[in-house]
Each structure stands twice: as structure tokens, then as C-alpha cells.
Amino acid sequence: MTSTTPAPQEPAERRTVLHVPVRSTGAGFALRLFRQRDGSRCAVAFSSPDRLAALLGADQRSVPLAEAALRALAEPLGATALVVDPRLVAGPVGPDRAVDTVRLRALQQQW
Template identity: 45%
Template sequence: MVRTETAAPEPAGRTVRHVPVRAIGSVGVLRFSRLCDGGCRAVRSGSAEARAALLGPDQASVALTRSAPRRAAAPVTVPVVQLQPQQ
């Protein structure tokens, strides 16, 4: 998992997104946000700093390629992946 204070540099030429996760043992599980209407939304940020500003510096995250969060959310029927949502 990547935390803000120990974030690895982003790979050159690749767009990565920082996705919040919850640690369960040694596994990072994607964290989803619950909407007012009961639906779910996956959240991704363009940088570790943006993710920390939204969710706090202690929120664990992983750096994934741009399309990976959508592919990971699809099997659990999370239809929306939002980039840098507003607080």
C-alpha cells in the first residue's frame, strides 16, 4: 500500500490513479463511497496529495493504472468511478 508520506514516484509515461483501500491482513481492498440514494461509487485521485486532501493523510491507497479501478469495481456492480470528487 502507498501512504502519502512514503509514496513511490509515479512511472514515467503511465497515468496512474491513487485509489483508497482498506487493509485486511496483507491485502488491500478497494474502498467504496456510499451515496445518499444507497448506491456506491469508487473514488480515485490523480495524485497521492489530492487523495490525502480528500480522505486524510492516514488513508491507505494503492497506485493503479487509469482503467484498473473501473475493472476492479465492475464485478461488485459499482457503476461509477469518480475522479477527485469534491468534499
């Protein structure tokens, strides 16, 4: 009779699937990196596809990854911080804050 030993269970937090935004490239997908307020690069992940779509839009592609896999992809790119379920902190650009593109083009032509 053969006896097998079950694989040790990993803690639940290590098995959590995160939904990670990616962009399409000619060869597949590339991890999307973002910037924190101090300008440093960070990886971003979401706990559900709905949270990702609410912030980045329904058309944003994503891949499911474990936290360890995401960190392994992001760290060589200089992103050592991971932000899970970020919220938009910048206010929307209104007409009073938007760049007047017609005026900007006229100024650029003068240079």
C-alpha cells in the same frame, strides 16, 4: 540483422496513474467503495496523493492503478461509476447537528 517493431503507444489518458484508496485486510488490501447521493456505489480515485490526503486524511492508504484496472476491480462489486478527485459535499457536523450520545444511550436502555 534482427528487426523489432516497437509496441504501439497507448493514449496518454489510458496510462494515467490514479491513486485509489484501499483498506487493509488480513490478506492484503481491499478497494474502498463509496456512495453517491442517490445511494449507488462508486469507485473513487485521485489524480495525486496530495488530493487524496486532503480529502481522506494523511493516514489513508492508497494504491496506484490505471483507470481500466480500477474499473475491472470495482464493477464486479456493483460500482459502475468512477469519481475522480471528488470534493466533500456534506457540511461538517456541528454541536447543533451532532447526536447527543448520552441521551441516545438513555433512550436505548428504556427500550
